[in-house]
Amino acid sequence: MLSVLTFLPLVGAVVVLLAPSDSLKRWLAFGATVATFVVSLLLLPGWQEIPDMQFVERYEWMPGANIHYHLGVDGISLWLVLLTTLLMPIAVAFSNQHVKQNLGGYLALMLMMETAVLGVFLALDLVLFYVFWEFSLIPMAFLIGKWGSENRVYAAIKFFLYTLAGSALMLVAILALYFHGGTFDLLALQEAGLPPGLQQLAFLAFALAFAIKVPLFPFHTWLPDAHVEAPTAGSVILAGVLLKLGTYGFLRFALPLFPVAVSNYASLISVLAIVGILYGALVALAQRDLKSLVAYSSVAHMGFIVLGIFALNEQGISGAVLQMVNHGLSTGALFLMVGMLYERRHTRLMEDYGGLWASVPVFCFFFLVVAMSSAGLPGLNGFVGEFTILLGTYKSSPFFAVLGTAGVILAAWYLLHAFRQVAQGKLTNPANFKDKLPDLNWGEIGQLLPLVVLFFVIGLAPNFLLDKINPSVAALEVVQRPVVVEERYADHSSQPTFIFDINPLTTVD
């Protein structure tokens, strides 16, 4: 079942490439993503609220090297899989409307990317994971480089090399883990436990790869370029799904495999996350380009998620998982709306707009809801995630929670600022008048509506998601037995100490 889910889009990509006409390609690509979404929904009826991996598939892939084709899904990955399969048809539908040049190639790359991303979320063998992880770069780099805006080639190369270089050392770390444990199997390695010395080094190698992907301050510089230059659907997928690969990597690999190293470095990474939150928000505030604003807001929001993860308690991590989904929905929707506006007016500068509520009220209504969701208005999804994260952070370090809260305020500021500049005020620019600027059509409303409905669903009934997330989070060793973690790896001699030594493990009640 998971294999069908993972490779259905790839099959779709081949079919799309072979299809004779553009209109057929559109339908095939859309059909493939919808079919994948339906398959992923089938995970829910048979779901058990247990911490273990479900729907596991395991076959030999390279017997000589003890590498397996090993897929599985648990509470941490379930919603990310669903997020991916939901965003994909929406992104494809948007592209179907707007992409003119070389449509077949574009859609095939989107579908390839879906396979790569789902593979990362489902892989339980380190080599298999690495293969999907690296493979996800290729379609994205091509999407940016071929279909992006003016500075696309630079952005594509920067994106590709930055993330490639970041994960190079991860490969060495994977080999080192194999050398120690004799297997590439994540669950087996987790079971066996690793010596603290190896944990430190391997964690640094993994963390570098993940931090670049997230992106965590100061590794974020590729992101604004990539986002601003990418075509709209590319941005939606990049922000909605690809960034989650980094935070997911921390959760799936770093936390279970390197509990000692994680608790050592938690404070440092939390500080970086907070710097990212504040820095991203302040830079977003200074943007004139709407798309850059959303891009920098991603830096800030992703910082929140990392902060939650490294609170190293159940609330923080569950909130982070929830917020990963929320951020995917909200930021995906934001990029989609920026794209819709751009396709009409071919400018993204906020000063070119103003007073749009008078000419395109439907657009502005959706824009308001999406912005509020992103800003974390209570009742909508963003609030639940951020609140849970802050709760977890407060438990481990009240100081960090205070700083994080400042980020929430800033987020409301720049999003309202954007909304005010675009939608409110007096309609002065003639190009924005009602006869020149058409409002959203039914197709576009259809793309936004599922997301907006989910804002409310998650905002009002988050437990539907959290009930499935929590068992897996609670089973994490760092959460469940923080003290035991320290005893189990009694050798503390190699632990570095930091100036910011606020060890979250000592404050768990």
Add this chain to the structure above:
Amino acid sequence: MDTALLTENAVALLPEIVLSAGVMVLMIFDILRREQNGASSLAGLSIAILLLGIGASLFIWGRPPAEYMEGAVSDGFALSVRLVVLIAGVLGVLLSRNYLPAIERQGGAFYSLQLLAVIGMMLMGTATNLIVLFIALEIFSLALYILSGFYRESPRSIEAAMKYFLLGAFASTFFVYGAALLYGAGGSAHYARIHETLSAGAGNPSLVMPGIALLLVGFGFKVSLVPFHMWTPDVYQGAPTPVTAFMSVGTKAAAFAGFFRLMMTALPSYQSQWALPLAILAVLTMTVGNLTALRQSSVKRMLAYSSVAHAGYILIALVAGTASASSAALFYLFTYAFMNVGAFAVIIAFEKRVGNENDVEQSDLAGIADRSPALAAAMAVFMLSLSGIPPLAGFFGKFMVFKAAVEAGWAWLVVIGVLNSAVSAYYYLRVVVAMYFQQAEEGGEAKELDALPDSRSPHFVVTVAAVAVVVIGLQPGLWVDLMRGLGQ
């Protein structure tokens, strides 16, 4: 001398015997055929001979290792080397088929030399004796000297042949000297005896390290290790492209195979002494190769420096010096055969088109994806595979080598290897960027498209190689097992 010795275990050399007979048939056929007729059937005949060679290798596959007259052994390692070399040979001949008429050269001598080179390369993998090793080295080297000068109208080609020959002859003398010193040290030219003598504490151990150093010069030249790589870009660029494609893979496979067997069967007891110098050479080779490749504008020169870097990666396996490392190196070469020959095949398809006789500049490739989407896609596959992006074959080649090295305790070397690999992505990516993201300059392109010669053969090779790179990448397990290490 007992005549029974001559035939005993001769089956171990069956592929070489088949090919040698084939070369003679080919030469006679070339004389007998009428002037200018049947030139293309020469290629067909050569392919048939090579396929017979593959058949012969498969025929003796799985038999217990047999040694012929203390000179050559047919074990799993030798068979795997043969397979790699024969594949490179087949692809090389296929590429030459349409290339030779284009440069107005007759084929008989060309194909005979190519087959002779294949024989020499296969022998390198089997040699268990310093003398056989040297003869094998010279068989393929001499053939390649001539082949690289085959494009007589091009001054670059003549220059390439001259350089390759002079420097190669020089390197060979170092090699012979080194072999002589090893003979002096171990009292025999036979690997196993050398090992026996030295590990028993007899012989003349003080000659071992000087001998290794001199042999290393000879090997280093053949596989283009830094600092013996200076000839590589000139020869790769000047030689006819099919020859470059063939020798870039064949020479590496042969020389590394010979080197592996020598170091691991004759001198394993000295591993602690030779491993570190080789590791330093590997670092130098990877780094210099990659950094210089960054600055190239000619695609052939870029691939030449990239082949230097790849020699460095493979050398990591030799530093590790385990049985699994030797099979990893062969697997690397197996994948390298497809991706590198494939890349050169694309160059052959493009070089006529961009109005260049024997090379392609990166700027020539701008926007070519719009005009030849299939070729561009294949080139992208080869470039990404060469830079080691999964799930393509090149990734697993590197992966197996790095894994073997980590297992042997060379983690720091692997760190340098992966960092180099990340650097290399930049120049491979540049080709992809040029093909896909840049626009062609206006004018003249349609004309060149029309002037395209019939180039089915490059297209066939490109297709085969691209499919192989993808299939090996998706299902690597099968092919890894095919490549046997020493003593496996």
